[in-house]
Amino acid sequence: MELSVFIVKSIIILAVFGVSLLIATYSTWAERKIAAFLQDRPGPNRAGIFGLLQPIADAGKMFFKEDFIPRQANKWLFIAGPSLAMLTACMTSAVVPFGDTVLVNGAEVTVQGIDINIGILYVFGVVSLGVYGVMIGGWASNNKFSLLGAIRAASQNISYELAMGLSIIAILMMSGSLSLRTIVEQQHGMNWNIFFQPVGFIIFLTCAFAECNRTPFDLPECETELIGGYHTEYSSMKLGFYLFAEYINMFVSSAVIAVLYFGGYNYPGMDWVRESLIGGLGLNWGHNLATLVGTMVFFGKIFFFIFFFMWVRWTLPRFRYDQLMNLGWKGLIPLAILNVVLTGAGLLAGTRLLSWVLILGVVLVATIQAGTARKRTVAAGRLSKV
Amino acid sequence: MADKIFYFLTFLSLISAMLVIFSRNPVHSVLYLILTFFCLSGHYILLNAQFLAAVNIIVYAGAIMVLFLFVIMFLNLREDTEPRKGMAAKLAAVVSGGLLLLIMVAALRTADMSTLNNPASFDSQIGLVENLGRVLFTDFLLPFELASVLFLVAMVGAVMLGKREAGERNF
Numbered sequence: 251m252e253l254s255v256f257i258v259k260s261i262i263i264l265a266v267f268g269v270s271l272l273i274a275t276y277s278t279w280a281e282r283k284i285a286a287f288l289q290d291r292p293g294p295n296r297a298g299i300f301g302l303l304q305p306i307a308d309a310g311k312m313f314f315k316e317d318f319i320p321r322q323a324n325k326w327l328f329i330a331g332p333s334l335a336m337l338t339a340c341m342t343s344a345v346v347p348f349g350d351t352v353l354v355n356g357a358e359v360t361v362q363g364i365d366i367n368i369g370i371l372y373v374f375g376v377v378s379l380g381v382y383g384v385m386i387g388g389w390a391s392n393n394k395f396s397l398l399g400a401i402r403a404a405s406q407n408i409s410y411e412l413a414m415g416l417s418i419i420a421i422l423m424m425s426g427s428l429s430l431r432t433i434v435e436q437q438h439g440m441n442w443n444i445f446f447q448p449v450g451f452i453i454f455l456t457c458a459f460a461e462c463n464r465t466p467f468d469l470p471e472c473e474t475e476l477i478g479g480y481h482t483e484y485s486s487m488k489l490g491f492y493l494f495a496e497y498i499n500m501f502v503s504s505a506v507i508a509v510l511y512f513g514g515y516n517y518p519g520m521d522w523v524r525e526s527l528i529g530g531l532g533l534n535w536g537h538n539l540a541t542l543v544g545t546m547v548f549f550g551k552i553f554f555f556i557f558f559f560m561w562v563r564w565t566l567p568r569f570r571y572d573q574l575m576n577l578g579w580k581g582l583i584p585l586a587i588l589n590v591v592l593t594g595a596g597l598l599a600g601t602r603l604l605s606w607v608l609i610l611g612v613v614l615v616a617t618i619q620a621g622t623a624r625k626r627t628v629a630a631g632r633l634s635k636v
Numbered sequence: 637m638a639d640k641i642f643y644f645l646t647f648l649s650l651i652s653a654m655l656v657i658f659s660r661n662p663v664h665s666v667l668y669l670i671l672t673f674f675c676l677s678g679h680y681i682l683l684n685a686q687f688l689a690a691v692n693i694i695v696y697a698g699a700i701m702v703l704f705l706f707v708i709m710f711l712n713l714r715e716d717t718e719p720r721k722g723m724a725a726k727l728a729a730v731v732s733g734g735l736l737l738l739i740m741v742a743a744l745r746t747a748d749m750s751t752l753n754n755p756a757s758f759d760s761q762i763g764l765v766e767n768l769g770r771v772l773f774t775d776f777l778l779p780f781e782l783a784s785v786l787f788l789v790a791m792v793g794a795v796m797l798g799k800r801e802a803g804e805r806n807f
């Protein structure tokens with residue numbers, strides 16, 4: 251590999267790492283601002299202009315608090331818990347294609363950590379390891395509430411991983427590749443997967459919420475039942491790492507959703523933009539600027555999904571634990587399997603749109619159920635009056 | 637370079653596999669077992685079998701070991717409360733482990749390595765997803781389907797065991 255290519259690749263990898271941390275940092279600020287907006291109050295506005303220095307102030311506070319390790323805790327595992335949570339959160343963004351290629355001395359360098367031909371499986375592997383940070387931390391605290399919170403988090407994660415994996419299979423059947431870059435390239439020209447896989451998208455989004463332990467699936471942390479859940483005993487930056495890992499996970503899952511269903515760095519009219527840029531600035535600058543525009547568009551999609559995560563958190567109430575398990579095992583998994591079967595049948599018949607049938611079916615069933623449920627409650631109300 | 641990585645991985649996997657056995661704390665044993673699985677995945681990657689490596693992580697390290705950890709954490713096994721195994725149990729464990737070793741050595745000793753050692757017929761891409769899938773769904777279709785039937789049976793069995801009987805009280 252040429253030296254300049256190597257340097258550019260290193261810069262890209264460092265930038266991906268830095269940007270994911272930066273976005274996660276400012277997600278905490280955005281979350282509070284959005285919560286404030288939805289609840290009609292100003293939100294953080296003291297540290298810096300618009301409270302923009304608030305995350306830094308929070309981090310400073312976290313670092314200077316007493317770092318307490320309970321006497322009965324397993325010291326090494328107690329430290330390993332948050333470290334693992336951070337490690338697995340940061341690992342996923344390596345395979346996400348953040349943009350097209352950059353031309354350096356005539357050589358094309360992809361704007362991606364590494365393009366492996368099992369990209370999506372790598373994401374799943376890392377996601378499935380994310381459970382360990384929580385479980386080890388919860389167990390090592392030597393506290394019943396921590397352990398119960400950890401078990402809850404872990405069982406929720408592995409339950410929703412199944413539906414997530416099944417929802418992906420439909421996409422893999424259409425694209426015929428596990429590489430995230432190939433999946434993005436196939437969505438060029440508004441062939442976004444969302445138009446062909448609406449059910450898969452809904453399942454994937456729901457599972458992403460559950461994997462990130464976000465509302466309405468934030469059951470691991472529950473003041474009335476479990477105190478703080480798995481991080482009850484944690485303080486200082488160890489607690490900070492657990493909370494921060496959640497925001498990194500949110501960023502990464504937004505990125506993966508954008509890659510799988512919303513065309514990644516593709517946007518309408520990108521060929522025209524690229525050609526006119528190359529025409530105006532020459533091949534090198536034009537191509538690199540077009541790539542930059544694509545990356546910006548990709549980040550726009552990511553920001554929208556991060557906003558969506560927050561929007562849902564401050565709008566919906568949370569599930570009860572049995573409702574969560576029922577939804578995962580009895581709702582999403584059969585739906586995902588049906589989606590796979592229908593997509594396969596559609597591909598055999600030569601159409602990619604058969605998945606919409608499932609949407610129609612679900613809407614029909616839901617309408618019928620809602621109609622009958624109303625009648626039942628009305629009848630019950632009449633009975634109780636009598 | 638690949639040699640050095642291989643030796644390092646082998647060393648790490650042997651050490652962690654031994655620590656699985658020698659740890660007094662069952663939770664530590666499970667964690668070392670997870671480390672062993674990671675080392676095995678590293679070996680798969682060295683063999684250019686990325687799919688197997690990823691699936692090994694997802695299925696074993698990510699799902700099965702989590703359930704192991706679940707059970708062991710709930711049982712709350714402590715070093716001092718664990719009963720000592722009898723001599724007969726230890727002997728039986730050694731004998732069965734030795735038999736497994738014997739079978740594996742016997743199987744590997746007569747393995748045909750000619751396709752691997754011959755550069756003309758050696759295909760470095762054989763472990764990638766496409767090739768693996770093609771082989772699995774053509775040459776080995778029957779074993780593959782039988783394995784899936786086996787999983788189905790195991791799943792039905794688990795549901796049967798976990799189902800609440802009529803009139804049974806849970807708490």
